[in-house]
Amino acid sequence: MSAPNKSYDPVEVEALKPEEIERMRDEALAAFDAAADLDALAHAKTAHTGPASPLSLANREIGALPPAAKAEAGKRVGMARGAVNKALAARLAILETERDERVLVEEAVDVTLPYDLVPAGARHPLTTLMERVADVFVAMGYEVAEGPEVEAEWFNFDALNFVPDHPARQMQDTFFVQGADAASHSGSAAGKSDESGVVLRTHTSPVQARALLDREPPVYVVCPGRVYRTDELDATHTPVFHQIELLAVDEGLTMADLKGTLDHMVQALFGEGMKTRLRPNYFPFTEPSAEMDMVCYVCRGESVGDPDRPCRTCGSEGWIELGGCGMVNPKVLTACGVDPAKYSGFAFGFGIERMLMFRHNVEDMRDMVEGDVRFTRPFGMEI
Known part of the structure; x- marks a missing residue:
């Protein structure tokens, strides 16, 4: 790109010619209209509005023009870029609407069908x-x-008037909790009542x-x-x-x-x-x-x-x-x-x-x- 030159004639810059700007604009509009989905539109957006797009490159050429020519060229390029962005937004809205409508149909759930979730439990x-x-x-x-469920023998029997030789006190009716001393001597799972004094109520x-x-x-x-x-x-x-x-x-x-x-x-x-x-x-x-x-x-x-x-x-x-x-x-x-x-x-x-x-x-x-x-x-x- 050359430095500013007062004798530089803008009509000689190919990218800034009116017919060239119109061609770039029309190509962008046609690409947007041809985009069938959002992915295709994203590619067209990059190609026609990105930093390397024709209109962006043409916009860079304006900086090399003489001051008297910049206004007209800038207006011409700006109008073209505005039309491209407007067309892009309109096509984006249409494709998003189509996508949402398609999702509602394709991902619809029939709530009348039998469900396969884990069934709800119940209190006992x-x-x-x-x-x-x-x-x-x-x-x-x-x-x-x-x-407590692990109870002192006094509460479970004596306080309730169970005599010492009452049948309910015997091992065949009651779970006795083995004390530490009884465990060291017997090694069994249950001791006698006089060894621990603790029972399962x-x-x-x-x-x-x-x-x-x-x-x-x-x-x-x-x-x-x-x-x-x-x-x-x-x-x-x-x-x-x-x-x-x-x-x-x-x-x-x-x-x-x-x-x-x-x-x-x-x-x-x-x-x-x-x-x-x-x-x-x-x-x-x-x-x-x-x-x-x-x-x-x-x-x-x-x-x-x-x-x-x-x-x-x-x-x-x-x-x-x-x-x-x-x-x-x-x-x-x-x-x-x-x-x-x-x-x-x-x-x-x-x-x-x-x-x-x-x-x-x-x-x-x-x-x-x-x-x-x-x-x-x-x-x-x-x-």
Whole structure:
């Protein structure tokens, strides 16, 4: 490129001739119109608007023109470049619109087709039922109380009036946690009770003792939780299961209060019109003690004495055994620092697995512990 020269004639510069500028412009417009997609348009953009494009090179030639000729040449090139950029923007908008419309068609999803995502899980029905039972008593003013699953033998047995030679203390019924000293001597997985004094709780009743020690009467608590016994796993037994118990200690409580509470519970869980009955029994931690039955929720007792209407749920007896109950033994109150001359109380407990079998006709308890989603999913995600 030569230096400025006043005698330089712009008409002699080939790139700046009017017909040459028009040709460059028309070639750029034709290239843009011929671009079938955004990639082709990008190549055309580089070829006709980039630093090495004909119009860009022509624009550089203007600097060598005499001052009097620069204005006309600059206007001519500027108008051509403006027309090229305008055509480029218009073609870009058209191609982007076509691309978006094509994507909507090609990548459309039919939401009515079967999905192949991982199916949603479900809460375990034991958890749901245990929380539902607890909610019944919370609505009555009870407080939810919890305690450790690895429990001191005193809370699990002694505080609840289990005598030292009670069968429930034996190794065939209770998991004893081996102490460090016992482990060094025996090398076995379980020591005797006099070696550690620690067990896996066999019921949730120790929580009742802890509640009485931690609170001043009146005490109204419901105690859900996991318990352990040395049972074989079969259709009706499992070594790890769940219980829920309630404890009420106040002035003037009687068996009538217990009966009314139980009636309300079964009606809340099984429907209106459900009744309960108490049969005499024995438990170390209650006196008097009883087994609580509820009227069969399927036949409502109508199958009794009617051979034409047998009931498989209750065996046509009209009643279903649900759990044990009774008035808190004064020895338990004394062990927990409560004056039995001033306060009385009642307690009730039952197994959640057993109630789940009643409510939903579950025939094999092993289905509850095997973790098969085909068992839990029908119960849904109830919260």
